[in-house]
Amino acid sequence: GGSRRSFLIGGIAATAWICGPWRQAAATSRSVLRYGVRHSRYGDIGSYANTIDRGVDGTIVRNEVHLLVKILGIVLHREDADRTETWSEDRLIAFRGVTTVNGESTTISGAASDMGFAVTTSKGTVMAPADIRPSNPWSGGFRLSNTMLRTDTGEVEKVQIGPGSPETISIGSKTIAATPAYKIWLDPNDAPVKFTVSDDSGLVTFTLQATA
Numbered sequence: 001g002g003s004r005r006s007f008l009i010g011g012i013a014a015t016a017w018i019c020g021p022w023r024q025a026a027a028t029s030r031s032v033l034r035y036g037v038r039h040s041r042y043g044d045i046g047s048y049a050n051t052i053d054r055g056v057d058g059t060i061v062r063n064e065v066h067l068l069v070k071i072l073g074i075v076l077h078r079e080d081a082d083r084t085e086t087w088s089e090d091r092l093i094a095f096r097g098v099t100t101v102n103g104e105s106t107t108i109s110g111a112a113s114d115m116g117f118a119v120t121t122s123k124g125t126v127m128a129p130a131d132i133r134p135s136n137p138w139s140g141g142f143r144l145s146n147t148m149l150r151t152d153t154g155e156v157e158k159v160q161i162g163p164g165s166p167e168t169i170s171i172g173s174k175t176i177a178a179t180p181a182y183k184i185w186l187d188p189n190d191a192p193v194k195f196t197v198s199d200d201s202g203l204v205t206f207t208l209q210a211t212a
Helices: 016-024 140-144
Strands: 029-039 043-055 058-071 074-088 091-101 104-113 116-121 124-128 147-149 156-158 167-171 174-181 184-186 192-199 202-211
Touching: 058 091
Parallel strands: none
Antiparallel strands: 029 043, 029 202, 043 058, 058 074, 074 091, 091 104, 104 116, 116 124, 147 156, 167 174, 174 184, 184 192, 192 202
16 A cells, blocks of 8 residues: 555664774674565565674674565565664664665664663654664564564564464575564574564565575
8 A cells, every 4th residue: 555664573873882983893703694585465575684793892783674566567665774783782772774665764763871772763752761672683682672673663662572382494405493482483593583574565574594
């Protein structure tokens, strides 16, 4: 329909955390998680990737999204996003995200303070709890909080996280025993191997295809 709602689950102008020592510090390790994205109605629609740089000062996560839905050559939905999360241990220190849906861009920013975590969008600034987690599942750390930042809209939501039943997921030639949590399936190393999102357009499934 005409809704601008993103397919994705649910960013502070660049702060000194990103422009200064965080960007300068060399990562001690890097891992990349690349997902294929499939829609229940439209089939394969694009890609979703997390690049995770861990250093002595903390962790920086870059999330890139590219989605395209076409029928008979007509573009129904185009979505691109570039988001950066800056972490100090288990606390989100800074966030910046730009999501462009059908040509319209939304910028979300956030920064930690003594009062919590300030999230700024075009609608203004709201103060969220210090333990807020973005809706980008790059590790099992999302289970440490019941407050979620929607990375596409900037909305702050309360969530309930409960245990799921283990199941087996095939990733390429490998079979992984995974446990779902908040529609996210984790392997024994706490890496997300699959997650799903439902909205008024249908079910979108993100499946891990490659790691580096």
